[in-house]
Amino acid sequence: MEAVSACPSFSARDYKSDVKPVWCPGCGDYSVLSSITKAMAELSVPPENVALVSGIGCSSRIPAYTNVFGFHGVHGRALPIATGLKISRPELTVIASGGDGDGFSIGGNHFMHACRRNVDMTYIVMDNEVYGMTKGQASPTTAPDWEKSKLTPEGTGINPFRPLVIALASGANFIARSFSGDPNHSARMIAEAIRHPGFSFVQILSPCVTFRPEQRDWKAGIRQAPVDATTDAARAARRLMTDDGFNIGVLFRGDRKPFQPSMKARVESVRDLEKEFRI
Amino acid sequence: MSTIIETPPQATGNKVILCEGNEAAALAVALARPDMVAVYPITPQSSLVEHVAKLIAEGRMDADIVDAEGEHSVLSALQGGALAGARTYTATCGPGLAFMFEPYFRTPGMRLPLVMTIVTRDGITPQSVWGGHQDAMTVREAGWIQIYCESVQEVLDTTVMAFKIAEHHDVMLPVNVCLDGNYLSYGASRVEMPDQAEVDEFLGDKNVNWHVALDPLRPMAVDPLTGGSGGKGPSSFVRYRRGQCRGMQNALRVITEAHEEWAQRFGRRFAPLVESYRMDDAEFALMTLGSMTGAAKDTVDEAREAGKKVGLVKIKTFSPFPVEALKQALSGIKALGVVDRAVDFRWNCGPMYRETLGVLYRLGRHLPTASFIGGLAGADLTLEHFHRVIDATEALLDGPAPDEPVWLNAND
Ligand SMILES: Cc1ncc(C[n+]2csc(CCOP(=O)(O)OP(=O)(O)O)c2C)c(N)n1
Ligand code: SF4
Ligand SMILES: [Mg+2]
Numbered sequence: 185m186e187a188v189s190a191c192p193s194f195s196a197r198d199y200k201s202d203v204k205p206v207w208c209p210g211c212g213d214y215s216v217l218s219s220i221t222k223a224m225a226e227l228s229v230p231p232e233n234v235a236l237v238s239g240i241g242c243s244s245r246i247p248a249y250t251n252v253f254g255f256h257g258v259h260g261r262a263l264p265i266a267t268g269l270k271i272s273r274p275e276l277t278v279i280a281s282g283g284d285g286d287g288f289s290i291g292g293n294h295f296m297h298a299c300r301r302n303v304d305m306t307y308i309v310m311d312n313e314v315y316g317m318t319k320g321q322a323s324p325t326t327a328p329d330w331e332k333s334k335l336t337p338e339g340t341g342i343n344p345f346r347p348l349v350i351a352l353a354s355g356a357n358f359i360a361r362s363f364s365g366d367p368n369h370s371a372r373m374i375a376e377a378i379r380h381p382g383f384s385f386v387q388i389l390s391p392c393v394t395f396r397p398e399q400r401d402w403k404a405g406i407r408q409a410p411v412d413a414t415t416d417a418a419r420a421a422r423r424l425m426t427d428d429g430f431n432i433g434v435l436f437r438g439d440r441k442p443f444q445p446s447m448k449a450r451v452e453s454v455r456d457l458e459k460e461f462r463i
Numbered sequence: 464m465s466t467i468i469e470t471p472p473q474a475t476g477n478k479v480i481l482c483e484g485n486e487a488a489a490l491a492v493a494l495a496r497p498d499m500v501a502v503y504p505i506t507p508q509s510s511l512v513e514h515v516a517k518l519i520a521e522g523r524m525d526a527d528i529v530d531a532e533g534e535h536s537v538l539s540a541l542q543g544g545a546l547a548g549a550r551t552y553t554a555t556c557g558p559g560l561a562f563m564f565e566p567y568f569r570t571p572g573m574r575l576p577l578v579m580t581i582v583t584r585d586g587i588t589p590q591s592v593w594g595g596h597q598d599a600m601t602v603r604e605a606g607w608i609q610i611y612c613e614s615v616q617e618v619l620d621t622t623v624m625a626f627k628i629a630e631h632h633d634v635m636l637p638v639n640v641c642l643d644g645n646y647l648s649y650g651a652s653r654v655e656m657p658d659q660a661e662v663d664e665f666l667g668d669k670n671v672n673w674h675v676a677l678d679p680l681r682p683m684a685v686d687p688l689t690g691g692s693g694g695k696g697p698s699s700f701v702r703y704r705r706g707q708c709r710g711m712q713n714a715l716r717v718i719t720e721a722h723e724e725w726a727q728r729f730g731r732r733f734a735p736l737v738e739s740y741r742m743d744d745a746e747f748a749l750m751t752l753g754s755m756t757g758a759a760k761d762t763v764d765e766a767r768e769a770g771k772k773v774g775l776v777k778i779k780t781f782s783p784f785p786v787e788a789l790k791q792a793l794s795g796i797k798a799l800g801v802v803d804r805a806v807d808f809r810w811n812c813g814p815m816y817r818e819t820l821g822v823l824y825r826l827g828r829h830l831p832t833a834s835f836i837g838g839l840a841g842a843d844l845t846l847e848h849f850h851r852v853i854d855a856t857e858a859l860l861d862g863p864a865p866d867e868p869v870w871l872n873a874n875d
Contacts (some may be wrong), residue, residue, distance in 0.1 A: 203642035240558070252577055258558055258587060260533065290503070290562070318504040324532065335504060335512035337520040 193230050196221040201251040210237050210392030212399075213243050216310050219370035220279070220387075221250065226375045227277075234277045237254075237266040239286035241317045243310035243390065246281050257423035260291030263298040263307065274447050277378060278305040285315040288324040288345045295347075299354035299383055304442040306377040308382045309347065310364070312392035312399065320395030332395070347387055348435060349424045352417060357382030357438040359420070360413075361431065365389040369432060376434060382442040384402045389430075402430075409433035475641040477729075478656040481506060484615045484647035487654050488554065488580050489514030490638070493524040494662045496748075498549035501529040501537040506592045507644040508582040512554055526552075533547075534559040538566035538579075545575040547731065547799030550626065550763050552577070555636050556597045556644060557584035564602065571606030571707060573686055576671055577637040580622065581609075584644045584752070586805075593841025596752065600805040600814045606707055608638040608714050609782040611753040611873045615652045617733055618642045623662055624721045630670040631721075632714040636813035641781075644755040645841050650754075665728055679680075684776035693792050711783040718780055737787035738777040739792045741767060745774030747798035752778050752815055755802065755837075756843045762849035764788045773853050789822045798831045799823075800856030804838040804869075812836075823863045831859035837871030844871065 189432035199221035216251050224303045237243035247254025250390075253276075257265045267278035285310045287295055298307065300453060314333075321335040324345035332338050351359050358380040361372040370388055375383035376382035389406070391399035413434035414420050420436040427435075469549035482490070488511050492500070500519070502512040518524040525547075531537045534555050541551040555563060560581060570577060582794050583597030599609055606626065612618045618640065627636040642648060675685050689700040700721045715736060723836065740760055742748060750758045756777045776792045778785065803813020810817045812834035823830055838844045848871045855869060 244826070256590060259562070292532060315504060318506060318509050321504050322530065335502060335516045337516060340530055342530075397829075 186356060194225045194230070196225045199224045199231055199234075199252060200251050201249055203248050204365065205245070206243070208394045210410065212281060212312065212388075212392070213310055213366040214388055215247065215364040216243070216308070216370060216388050217246055217249050217375055219364075219367045220246070220281075220308070222367070222371035223374035223378065224252070225379045226242075226371065227378060229277050231442075233275070234279065235266070235273075236279045236281060237262050237269065238280070239282040239291060240313070241286045242392075243283040243285035243316070243378075244286055244456050250286070253426050260286055260289070260294065262286065263291065265296040266305055266307075267298060267301065267303050270303050271445060274304075274444055279308060279378070281308040281310070283316065283323075284309060284311040284313060284325045284347075285323040286288040288347060292324065292345070296350065296354040299351050299385065301357055301358040302357055302440050302443050304381055306374065306386065306445065308374060308377075308386045308388060310390035311347070311387050312396060314392050314395050316392045316395060320392075322377070337341065346424075347385070349421070351385045352420055352436055353426060356385045357440050357442070358384035358434070358435045359436040360385070361387045361389070363402065363432055364388055365403045365406065366432070373434065375462065382438065382440055405430045406432055407426050409435060413437045415439060464480070473815065477658055480654055481651055482615065482619045482654055482799055483510070483649050483651045484504060484642050485513050487615045487619040488622050488642060489518060491619045492552050494579075494659060495520045495527050495552070495626045495666060496524070496550065496625050496663075497552040497578075497626075498542040499527045499529070499541065499551045501531050501540040501551075501553050502536050502545075502644075503555070503559060505534075505556060506555050507584065507594070507648040508554045508559070508580070511580060511582060511648070513748065515552075516628065522696070526764060531777070532601065532743045534563040535566060537571065538563045538577075541577050542566060542573065542575060542712040543555065545671055545871055546675055547677050550630075550669050550671055552713065554580035554581070554582060556582045557592075558587050558596045560602060561587055564605075567607070568605045572703065574635040574674055574707070574710070575637060576626075576635055578622070578629055578636065579626045579639050581641045582643050582644045582648045583637050591767050591840040594646060594648075594804075594839065595839050596641070596803070596805040597839075599639060599641050600807075602686060603782050603814070606636065606709070606711070606806055607782065608636055608716070608718075608780070609641055610638065610780050611641040611648060611755055611778065611781075612643075613756045613777065615647060615650060616654050617625055617730065618647060619654055620657075620725060620729070620731055622665070623657065624725055624801050625746060627721050628714065628717050631713075632670065634710050634717050636707070636710045636714065637675065641753065643757045646754040652689035656682075656729070659810035665724065687825055704822070712784055715780070715785060715787075722736070730865050734777070734779055736778075736780045737788040737792050738779060740775040740777065741775065742774035742792065742795070744772060745796055746772035747800075747860060748774045748776050748796045749778045749849070749852050749856060750778065750799065750815065750819065752802075758844055758846055759802070759849045762846045762853060765828070766850070766852035766853045771853060773857070784822075786816050786825060789819065792828050793822065793830075793839065794826060798856050800852050802831045802837060802844070802852055804836075804844075806836055807867075816868075831864040833865055834868040835871055837870065838866045842875055848872075
């Protein structure tokens with residue numbers, strides 16, 4: 185698609201910053217970082233043409249570890265910030281990213297409206313079914329009987345949020361799932377999501393080894409989705425309603441026209457923006 | 464969890480434990496027996512609400528807990544609970560408080576006596592998870608009572624008192640107990656636990672919604688549109704606002720009475736509004752808020768030994784601002800240095816400094832003053848810093864006062 189101009193000769197390393205991640209050893213987010221940089225290299229999009237916007241959480245630290253245009257938002261607000269950015273600079277490749285708490289709990293409202301609005305951008309959620317950053321509380325995707333959180337020592341007792349089902353019902357134009365333990369697959373999903381017009385949602389199961397050590401076993405349960413992606417929302421809905429959460433691959437490819445009020449960039453040249461700024 | 468470190472003293476029968484400020488707040492909440500608590504975790508508040516959840520799970524506290532999807536919902540849920548007659552509690556800080564702002568502003572207007580701890584944290588951007596008073600200071604115009612604590616014991620005692628103050632018939636306003644993130648939240652110290660039966664007696668009957676009761680014989684719609692379009696005109700709005708202001712002013716008396724009764728019953732006396740430390744013959748003074756006061760008092764002691772006539776004034780109740788009490792405390796000095804852990808962007812000084820200028824005007828005195836800003840984003844305020852504050856304030860006695868704030872940690 186047009187935001188991704190073909191320009192050869194980028195490698196994944198070109199998208200990494202020299203800031204060393206502070207994630208715990210073994211955290212799934214390391215692989216997601218690699219997958220994002222691999223996907224961008226595959227698309228050969230120049231780093232300065234990419235904006236990566238996050239919220240708050242361990243996963244939301246990701247922009248600092250890349251050298252694209254990064255923005256660390258506030259908790260839950262990655263999507264509205266990314267929306268504003270894309271609408272003002274439609275030629276950029278815009279990616280929003282963060283965690284399950286950020287995206288489905290405090291920012292859950294924006295998730296539905298971003299799907300519905302269908303602005304051409306990609307949303308990557310590193311789902312570990314926990315608030316990692318605040319030391320292990322249950323998130324909306326946590327099973328109701330998980331009793332290891334000090335905040336809900338008897339489990340939440342609440343039905344989990346089903347991100348893919350909600351994305352579909354709200355109008356997302358591309359829906360995929362991947363697993364951080366398979367970084368090549370994640371990179372492929374991200375690249376496809378970026379290529380697909382409109383709002384693309386990629387859930388990446390990304391274990392929190394510190395507060396959910398049992399998620400190391402996810403590897404054994406992950407499998408390729410048995411059938412190919414459908415473009416039929418009703419079929420996708422039936423499939424997602426019976427899905428156990430471990431099928432990876434593209435699950436829905438829609439053909440809705442992206443929302444872009446005017447395709448005119450608000451700023452003709454970045455030079456126009458450069459002014460001296462003294463702190 | 465806490466460890467019991469002393470056997471109960473004979474006189475009171477009270478337990479003495481070792482615990483952190485966050486746990487002390489949670490234990491106080493349990494003593495106050497709220498009916499409903501709503502929570503969303505945030506650093507450095509998380510362990511506080513986790514302690515509350517634990518007390519509930521262990522059956523040591525009989526309250527419903529709502530694990531909400533964000534702070535906006537936390538406070539909204541508590542409003543619903545309070546309207547239905549529940550005694551309610553939560554805690555937050557920094558970005559959580561910012562996100563809560565809409566229901567935060569409405570709570571005092573509806574005269575709902577919630578209690579909420581602010582585990583104070585510095586402002587949202589530049590991003591930082593460390594302590595500072597910018598969060599609580601930023602919302603100081605929203606109509607909540609705000610009380611700052613100096614020690615872990617004071618956190619415990621004040622948190623219990625907060626329920627009595629909030630629910631007092633002449634006040635009926637929500638209360639923030641501010642406990643400093645990092646220093647008090649995670650600082651462990653010896654704490655005396657009051658006896659539950661004594662606390663029950665102290666708090667008396669729950670009194671949260673006599674004015675908006677969900678009473679089947681008296682159905683009412685709460686907070687409809689007032690003023691202008693279709694309403695009775697601005698007069699009803701003005702009546703509500705004035706009532707709120709009156710409640711705030713009444714709080715000064717009620718806070719003082721609650722502290723007095725606490726001292727009588729439990730033997731621990733804290734200055735309710737303003738504390739004067741070594742002020743009797745002081746020529747100049749510094750002013751502090753919250754946990755920095757400990758180091759500041761030690762520094763004053765050292766400076767006194769070196770012959771400087773310095774005293775200290777600590778504010779405990781910041782909102783409503785204790786104008787009369789401060790007038791008394793500051794009446795005899797000739798120079799004043801105010802130390803803030805936040806900034807007032809409009810006046811280019813600390814917020815407590817700015818508020819204090821108004822008090823000096825009321826006193827009819829034009830003192831040389833200086834605003835010191837330190838302890839931002841968890842920066843340490845040590846004896847060395849307070850010696851600098853004392854020296855610079857002493858210099859005001861016969862030198863010019865600075866127009867700019869003094870940034871204490873600028874080179875740390
Ligand atoms: C308004 C607000 N409330 C609470 C927080 C505290 N907080 C920071 S990250 C986080 C949850 C993060 O969970 P998730 O998005 O799943 O990210 P993870 O750390 O698991 O990657 C919370 C509650 C905050 N920063 N801002
Ligand atoms: S706490 Fe969990 S999510 Fe956060 S860095 Fe560690 S492993 Fe990753
Ligand atoms: Mg998470």
